[in-house]
Amino acid sequence: MEFYTSSKYKRPIRLDEKTREFAYESLHCKYGRDTRKVPYVSLKHIAGYETMSALDQYNCAILEIAKTAPIRICEGELVSGAATLGDAIGHNVPARFDDTREEMRSVSHLTVDFFEVLEIGMDGIRAKAEEAFKKHVDPEKKAFIKSCIHCIECMEIWHNRYVEALKEKTGFETVLENLKTVPFRPARNFYEAVQSIWCCFAFLRLCGNWPGIGRIDVLLGHYLKADLECGKLTLEEAREILAHFFIKGCEWITGESCVSGDAQHYQNIILAGINECGHEVTNEVTYLVLDIIEETGISDFPVTVRINKNTEEKLLRRVAEVIRFGGGVVAVYNEDLVLESLADMGYPQEEARKFANDGCWEVQIPGKTNFSYVPFDGLKILQHVTLKDYDKTLDFEDFETLFEQYKKDLREQIEMIYRQRVLEKLQEDNVHFKTATPCTVVALFEQSCIERGISYHEGGTVYNVISPHIGGLPDVANSLYAIKKAVFDEKIVSFKRFMKILKENWENEELLRKHILNHYQYYGNDNDEVDFIAAEILDDFSDMCRKYDKETPIRFVSGVSTFGRQVDWAPMRLAAPFGRKSGEVLSGNLSPTPGTDTSGAAAIIQSYCKADLKKQHTGAALDIGFIPSNIDSDNAISAIVGLIKGFVRLGGYFMQMDTVDRATLIEAQKNPANYQNLSVRVSGWNARFVTMSKEWQDMIIEKTEK
Amino acid sequence: MRAKIFDIQRNSFVDGPGIRTTVFLKGCNLNCKWCHNPESQLPKTQLLFYQSKCVSCGRCKEVCPHALKTCEWCGRCAVQCPTGAREVCGKEYTVEEVFCEVAKDRIFYQTSGGGVTFSGGECMLQIEFLREILKKCKEQGIHTAVDTAGDVPWEYFEKIMSVTDLFLYDIKCFSDNLHREGTGNSNELILQNLQKLSEQFSGDVIIRVPVIGGFNDREEELKQIATFVKKLRYKKTELLPYHEMGNYKYEALGRQYTSYYVPRQEEMEKYRTFF
Ligand code: SF4
Ligand code: SF4
Numbered sequence: 001m002e003f004y005t006s007s008k009y010k011r012p013i014r015l016d017e018k019t020r021e022f023a024y025e026s027l028h029c030k031y032g033r034d035t036r037k038v039p040y041v042s043l044k045h046i047a048g049y050e051t052m053s054a055l056d057q058y059n060c061a062i063l064e065i066a067k068t069a070p071i072r073i074c075e076g077e078l079v080s081g082a083a084t085l086g087d088a089i090g091h092n093v094p095a096r097f098d099d100t101r102e103e104m105r106s107v108s109h110l111t112v113d114f115f116e117v118l119e120i121g122m123d124g125i126r127a128k129a130e131e132a133f134k135k136h137v138d139p140e141k142k143a144f145i146k147s148c149i150h151c152i153e154c155m156e157i158w159h160n161r162y163v164e165a166l167k168e169k170t171g172f173e174t175v176l177e178n179l180k181t182v183p184f185r186p187a188r189n190f191y192e193a194v195q196s197i198w199c200c201f202a203f204l205r206l207c208g209n210w211p212g213i214g215r216i217d218v219l220l221g222h223y224l225k226a227d228l229e230c231g232k233l234t235l236e237e238a239r240e241i242l243a244h245f246f247i248k249g250c251e252w253i254t255g256e257s258c259v260s261g262d263a264q265h266y267q268n269i270i271l272a273g274i275n276e277c278g279h280e281v282t283n284e285v286t287y288l289v290l291d292i293i294e295e296t297g298i299s300d301f302p303v304t305v306r307i308n309k310n311t312e313e314k315l316l317r318r319v320a321e322v323i324r325f326g327g328g329v330v331a332v333y334n335e336d337l338v339l340e341s342l343a344d345m346g347y348p349q350e351e352a353r354k355f356a357n358d359g360c361w362e363v364q365i366p367g368k369t370n371f372s373y374v375p376f377d378g379l380k381i382l383q384h385v386t387l388k389d390y391d392k393t394l395d396f397e398d399f400e401t402l403f404e405q406y407k408k409d410l411r412e413q414i415e416m417i418y419r420q421r422v423l424e425k426l427q428e429d430n431v432h433f434k435t436a437t438p439c440t441v442v443a444l445f446e447q448s449c450i451e452r453g454i455s456y457h458e459g460g461t462v463y464n465v466i467s468p469h470i471g472g473l474p475d476v477a478n479s480l481y482a483i484k485k486a487v488f489d490e491k492i493v494s495f496k497r498f499m500k501i502l503k504e505n506w507e508n509e510e511l512l513r514k515h516i517l518n519h520y521q522y523y524g525n526d527n528d529e530v531d532f533i534a535a536e537i538l539d540d541f542s543d544m545c546r547k548y549d550k551e552t553p554i555r556f557v558s559g560v561s562t563f564g565r566q567v568d569w570a571p572m573r574l575a576a577p578f579g580r581k582s583g584e585v586l587s588g589n590l591s592p593t594p595g596t597d598t599s600g601a602a603a604i605i606q607s608y609c610k611a612d613l614k615k616q617h618t619g620a621a622l623d624i625g626f627i628p629s630n631i632d633s634d635n636a637i638s639a640i641v642g643l644i645k646g647f648v649r650l651g652g653y654f655m656q657m658d659t660v661d662r663a664t665l666i667e668a669q670k671n672p673a674n675y676q677n678l679s680v681r682v683s684g685w686n687a688r689f690v691t692m693s694k695e696w697q698d699m700i701i702e703k704t705e706k
Numbered sequence: 707m708r709a710k711i712f713d714i715q716r717n718s719f720v721d722g723p724g725i726r727t728t729v730f731l732k733g734c735n736l737n738c739k740w741c742h743n744p745e746s747q748l749p750k751t752q753l754l755f756y757q758s759k760c761v762s763c764g765r766c767k768e769v770c771p772h773a774l775k776t777c778e779w780c781g782r783c784a785v786q787c788p789t790g791a792r793e794v795c796g797k798e799y800t801v802e803e804v805f806c807e808v809a810k811d812r813i814f815y816q817t818s819g820g821g822v823t824f825s826g827g828e829c830m831l832q833i834e835f836l837r838e839i840l841k842k843c844k845e846q847g848i849h850t851a852v853d854t855a856g857d858v859p860w861e862y863f864e865k866i867m868s869v870t871d872l873f874l875y876d877i878k879c880f881s882d883n884l885h886r887e888g889t890g891n892s893n894e895l896i897l898q899n900l901q902k903l904s905e906q907f908s909g910d911v912i913i914r915v916p917v918i919g920g921f922n923d924r925e926e927e928l929k930q931i932a933t934f935v936k937k938l939r940y941k942k943t944e945l946l947p948y949h950e951m952g953n954y955k956y957e958a959l960g961r962q963y964t965s966y967y968v969p970r971q972e973e974m975e976k977y978r979t980f981f
Contacts, residue, residue, distance in 0.1 A: 511763055514788035526810060600717025602725055602814045631719060639719040642818020646725075649813055 003027070003297045007325050007659065008632045011295055014236075015243050018076055023247045023296045031082075032089075032254035034072065039086035040094040040102075041068045049097055055143055058104065058438035059150050061095035062207055066154035069094075069206055071165050072251075073172070078244040079198045080162050080175050082251055083205035089252045089265075093208040104437055106208030107456065108266050109358040112445035113367025114197045114219055121185040122200075122444075126152045129450050141453030147440040148450055155203050156184070190223040190233055194241050198248065200445065205252075205265075207441045212268035213301065214356040214366045218275065221283035228284070235284060242285070243292045250300050265300070268357050272315060273306025273335045276350040282315055290330070294322045299329045304361060306335040307648055313641075320640035324631055326659035331361070334648045334655075338363055341614035341653075345557060361654045362559060362618040367447045368462040373618065374417050375565055378410070378537075379472035379586065382479055383574045385409040390503035390574060395495050399484045403533070406480065407540050410470075414544040417468045422554050465555040467618040470541055471562035472569065474523040474587040475576055477534035478596065481523075482516050482578035498577070505575045505582050517579030524592025526603040528610070535611035542615035559618030560590045589621040601626070601643055601657075609650035621654040622647075631659065708798040709835035712746055712827075714807050717814075722851040722872055722912070724820025727808050731829040731836070732796045736855055737890040738878065739964045740918050742952030746827035751779035751796035754958040759791035766792055793958075801838045808843060821849025823874070830858045833865055840869040856896040863903060873911045875900055879922040880930035888921055897934065904938040911940045917977060918948040919967025925980075932980040943981045947974050 001024050003011050013020070025031075041064045043049055049057060065085065072082040085094030093104040116125065126149060133145045163179050166172045175195070181188065182196035197219065204211050213219075220242075227233040252265055271289060272282045293303060305319050322330045342352035342363065356366040364371050386406045388394055396402040442456045443449035454460035487495050493512060506513045521527040523534055538560070545558040562569075570585045578596075580586060587593040590608055597604050601624050608622045624643075631640065640657065647655050710732040718726045733749030734741075745752060766783035767774050774783070781794040808822045815821045822843050829836055829852060840850050851872040877896070879885050885893035903911060913935050917923050935943055947969045956963035969977075 510761070511765070511788040514761075514790075518788065518790040519785075600715075602717045602811045606810070633720060635723060636719050638723065638818050639725045639820070642725045642814050642820060645817035646814040649817065 003295065009324070011297065011325060012291075014239065014291055014295055016240055019240055019243050019247070020296070022074065022076060023243070023250075023298065026247045026250040027253060027296070027298065029253050031072070031074070031251040035084055035089065035251060036086040036254055038070050038084065040092075040096045041065050041085065042099070043095050043097040043103070044099075046097075053143075055147055055438045055440075057097075058093070058440060059147055061093055061103065062151050062154045062441060063157075064095055065093075065207060066158040069158070071161055073162070073165060073169065074248075076171070077248065078175065078241050079195050079248060080166060080172070080179065081159075081199045081202035082248070083202050084251075085206060085208075088205055088208040089254065091208065091210065094206075104208075106210070107439045107442045108210035109360075109362075109371055109373075110369065110442070110446075111212035111214040111268060111270075111356040111358065111364065111366035112204070112442065113447055114200060114214065114445065115367075116447070117183055117200055117445070118187045118193055118196055118219065121183060121187075121196075122152055122155060123184045124186070125444055125450070132450050132453060136453045138453065144440070144443075144455050145450060145453050147438070148443060151440045151444060158203060158206070159184070159199065187223065190220060190227045190238055191241055193220050193223045194245050198245055201267075202248070204441055204445070209439070209442055210265045210267065211442070211445070212266055212356060212358065212366070214268070215270045215273075215281070215354075216289060217271050217283055217285040218281050220285045221281065224284050235288070238284070239288050239291060242288050243296070246289075246292050246296070246298050246301060250298060253300065266358070266360065267301050268360075269301045269303045270333075270356045271303060271305045272311065273308065273333075274353055276353050278353070280310065280312075282312065286315065287318060290318050290322050293329050294325060297325065297329070302331070302360075303329055304331045304333055304357065304654070306333045306338075307644060308335040309648060316641045316644060317637055319644070320637045323640055323657050324636060324659070331654060331656035332644055332647070333361075333363075334652050336648065337614050337651055337653055341617050344614055345555070345617050357619075360561070360563060361621055362467065362561070364465070364618075365463060367445060369465060370456060370459070370461040370463070371465045371467070371618070373467045373469045373559060373561070374421055375469045375471055375561065375563075376413060376417070377472050377565075377569050377573070378470045379475045379479065379573060379576065380569070381409050381413055382406055382476050383576075385412075387499065387502075390499045392496060392500050392503065394499055399480075399488045402483065403480060406476070407537065410537070410541060411544050414468055414541070414548075418548045418556060421466055422548070422552055422556060426552055426554070459553065463555065464553060465557065465618065467557055467559045468545060469559045469561040469618070470538075471560075471565055471589075472586060473534055473537060473560060473590060474593050475578075475580075476537065477530055478522045478578040478593055479576050480533050481530040482520060485520050486512075486516055486577075502575045502577060506579075513579045513581075516577070520578070521598075522578060522593065522596035523587075524597030524604045524607050525599040526606040531607045531610040534607075538611040538613075538620075539615060542617075557617035559616050560620035562588050564588075589623060591621075591623045602646065605643065605647050605650060605652060605655070609647070609652050613651055613653040616653065619654055621656065622652060624655065624657045625664070626657065626659050627665075707835050707838060708800055709804070709832045709839075710749060710751070710796050711799045711804065712795045712797070714804070716807075716811055718823070721823040721825060721853060722821070722849075722874060724818035724849075725811065725814040726820045726823050726851070727811055728823045728825050728853075729804060729808070729829075729839075731824060731826045731832055733831050734827040734855075735831060735857055735891070736828065739888055740916070740921065740948055740966050742949065742955075743827070744952065744956050744959055744961060744963075745795045749827075749831070751794060752959065753777055753779060753784075754793040754795050754955070755960070756791045756793070756958050759789045761789055761791075763788065801835065801842055804839050805842050805846075808848065809846070812846075812848065815848055819849070821851060821871070823851040823853055825853035825874075828855055828858065830854050830862050830866075833858070833862045837865050837869065840866055844869045844871075856899045857891055857893075858895075858899075860899055860902060863899060863907070867907050867909075871909050873903065873907070873909070874914055875903070875911050876914050876916065877931055877935070878916060878918075879927055880934060881927060884922065884927065888918070900938065904940065911938075913938075913940060913943040914946055915943065916946050916948060917969050917974065919969045921948075921966060923967075923969050923973065923977075925977075928977050929980050935981065945974060945978055945981070 046060050070084045072084050087094035092102040093106050096103050129148045136142055166176045178192050178195045182192045183199040187193035187196045271286045275281050339352050355363050358364050358371050386409045439456050448462050449460035452460050486492050501509045523530050542558045545556055549556045566588045567585055570583050575582045613620050712732045713730040715728045718728045721728045734747045765786045769782045769786045784792040784794045843850050849871050852870050853874040855876045882892050948966050953963045
């Protein structure tokens with residue numbers, strides 16, 4: 001039984017053989033398939049369902065789920081509770097009135113607050129809700145708070161079903177013991193704390209939601225410390241318990257991709273960094289999480305480590321070691337810059353220091369934020385608006401005029417997003433964002449919804465953020481740069497003719513295309529000329545958003561992302577001026593366009609950091625890929641550590657490093673133009689993968705397979 | 707002062723500690739049959755032609771002053787070639803120009819314990835230039851490494867010792883006959899220099915032994931190298947297995963290559979125990 005890695009190094013073995021088997025089965029879809037078997041609970045039998053209010057319908061659904069969702073207890077599991085309904089995997093509340101369609105959408109892109117439940121238990125939260133119920137007079141608010149109390153009762157029903165089922169089995173005495181206390185009462189030790197978070201997380205997911213976990217080492221660190229000190233638990237035992245948490249979190253792996261195309265459910269984890277008082281939080285739990293990921297390669301909890309200028313060397317090296325096994329599971333934040341960025345946005349310092357992320361890496365204050373982003377394709381604006389789909393009558397005198405025009409068009413796009421997404425949302429009522437889908441279960445773990453009597457989607461959270469996210473920015477910079485070089489500097493083609501060529505998708509202009517592709521240094525090579533085009537657009541983009549920020553209760557700030565969207569956008573895009581044909585998949589997030597970066601990771605980081613990234617208030621991500629053979633040396637750890645530290649010093653925001661797998665090499669062999677950057681290194685020798693003849697490429701591919 | 711350089715590679719993890727920029731100087735006085743950078747051997751500029759990339763557009767011929775019949779390495783064809791099938795290998799650089807490239811990743815040298823490595827070819831053949839650029843880097847606080855085969859007059863080492871932090875020193879074989887057969891030269895000077903270096907150089911040396919299947923992969927040979935090396939005060943020896951990844955460059959130069967075997971992993975493990 002081995003867990004896959006593209007590295008030549010073997011994953012270490014620390015966990016118990018049984019735990020490893022459990023992980024293996026879970027990673028190989030055993031529980032995911034099981035979850036698919038029962039997609040939803042039926043609401044058909046509920047009298048008068050159709051005439052109920054949306055909130056009452058929701059309440060019925062949650063009750064039905066709690067009462068009838070299948071119970072799953074895996075052999076030997078150390079924590080219990082499971083999200084066993086298939087519709088939830090597709091981002092829905094898994095309850096249907098009409099068998100043919102899903103009923104209600106659920107919530108994602110948030111990290112909830114698990115601190116409170118550890119401290120006061122669900123009973124404490126219930127007491128809080130009862131208090132709020134007495135206080136409020138507004139019937140709508142009362143109905144919402146009542147729904148909160150109802151959902152806690154549902155959770156209790158579900159919890160009791162597990163307790164009863166566990167009683168029937170042998171070998172679960174400790175789990176049962178834990179469940180008698182948590183999650184309803186405060187957790188008293190590490191094991192209870194893990195079970196408590198797991199129960200709440202599982203119930204949230206059972207009801208369809210995809211929350212992030214947040215700062216797990218802060219949540220659990222002090223419990224573990226106390227247990228270790230009094231000898232209640234060993235580090236090895238703690239690792240097993242925590243491993244079960246991670247393994248259970250794979251219960252939605254079905255082997256098929258889900259709505260987002262990446263088979264991820266945004267169950268993010270944040271490690272390390274400073275706390276509200278500015279002290280580093282790194283503790284044993286931080287390292288246990290890295291141990292577990294290193295050993296099992298579980299990628300279902302994307303982990304991001306908050307790195308700052310003072311991060312201890314030991315942690316950096318552990319992060320580098322885990323990164324080397326590939327899979328891109330562990331990424332890093334530049335905590336210093338993120339905090340500066342949050343301060344710039346106006347968050348109080350202690351508040352900012354609590355940051356975690358939403359589903360991906362957009363920064364938010366957990367348990368207090370309702371965040372959504374509005375993605376748009378920056379390249380499409382250039383092609384479609386500025387260059388009018390390459391209208392042959394179009395002409396620009398000089399580069400500056402073109403550049404200004406683009407920025408103007410971008411500004412209009414931002415204005416439109418503001419109008420459509422913010423103003424229209426607020427129109428009905430100036431404070432609440434009405435008619436939102438109910439999602440009370442989420443509100444239980446948000447800090448102000450209950451007190452205010454306002455649901456998560458209606459503005460109950462402390463912070464509400466809508467962030468336009470630009471995509472394809474490196475492609476825009478590369479396009480503008482190519483036009484600048486070829487048309488205005490070198491004058492090898494006139495503007496009008498160039499438009500015609502692009503309109504015709506480079507037909508019969510292969511030589512010009514190749515020239516433009518091969519002779520200019522694009523974004524990702526530390527070439528100031530093009531990097532500053534990207535940086536300037538980003539700067540202006542941020543300012544354009546800030547203009548509308550604070551005009552309403554909804555914050556309006558910028559960010560950069562595509563996630564996988566560059567794939568969806570490809571068919572809609574025309575040929576790009578930097579030598580790309582229509583339909584090609586171009587840059588992702590703020591990473592170089594595939595194939596244009598030929599100078600290595602350090603140069604990519606340099607290019608990326610030239611923009612003032614703290615102005616991208618909800619984040620800007622960089623992805624870097626290594627060929628495994630390049631980082632299969634002892635020195636590679638120092639090198640990866642060096643890249644991370646350099647990224648922090650230069651002012652990066654978020655970076656994910658991964659090894660390139662065999663499939664990518666094969667793809668590179670087929671489409672060399674897209675993979676110019678793949679370099680293969682052996683001491684004293686160097687070559688770019690795509691310049692090699694087929695046989696030699698094959699050989700490298702063979703090597704990578706092992 | 708200028709040097710002939712055929713490549714400057716940033717972001718290397720394999721030419722010494724940390725993240726490094728490796729500067730490849732052109733020209734070598736050995737003639738190793740297995741050389742994986744054959745374009746480095748001749749001191750003069752050369753033209754590389756990657757047949758597989760050529761689309762036969764004829765542009766190179768149009769711009770070539772000699773219609774491609776002979777070559778004076780003016781590089782015009784490479785500028786015009788749209789596909790990158792033609793590449794001029796070897797360009798003159800001043801100390802300032804090289805430094806400028808090297809300084810770009812300075813921040814990463816600091817964060818990773820890296821620096822600059824001069825390689826080749828035999829970079830020590832352009833010793834005056836090498837001394838200047840090493841001095842410049844050293845003054846600017848950049849860690850310096852020199853990758854050498856060591857077959858140069860001892861005085862050359864003396865010239866750069868004070869500005870070099872690390873030598874990556876290649877030993878190809880111990881027996882002189884074999885050395886002559888594989889590289890065209892005796893190894894007497896190489897071993898002598900290494901001996902002296904061990905006595906007089908206070909910095910670090912990593913000895914690197916390429917293991918070439920069908921040439922020096924004999925236990926006796928490697929054991930002899932090990933015995934010699936162990937007497938020196940350096941702790942680190944790296945055994946580097948031969949690889950065939952340089953062969954395509956022979957094709958680009960229009961040359962034949964000699965085939966050797968890639969030693970198997972188990973063999974490498976065994977050889978490593980000798981050291
Ligand atoms: S380098 Fe100059 S002389 Fe040589 S083939 Fe090219 S154009 Fe002709
Ligand atoms: S210019 Fe380049 S592609 Fe065209 S014929 Fe010459 S080598 Fe081939």
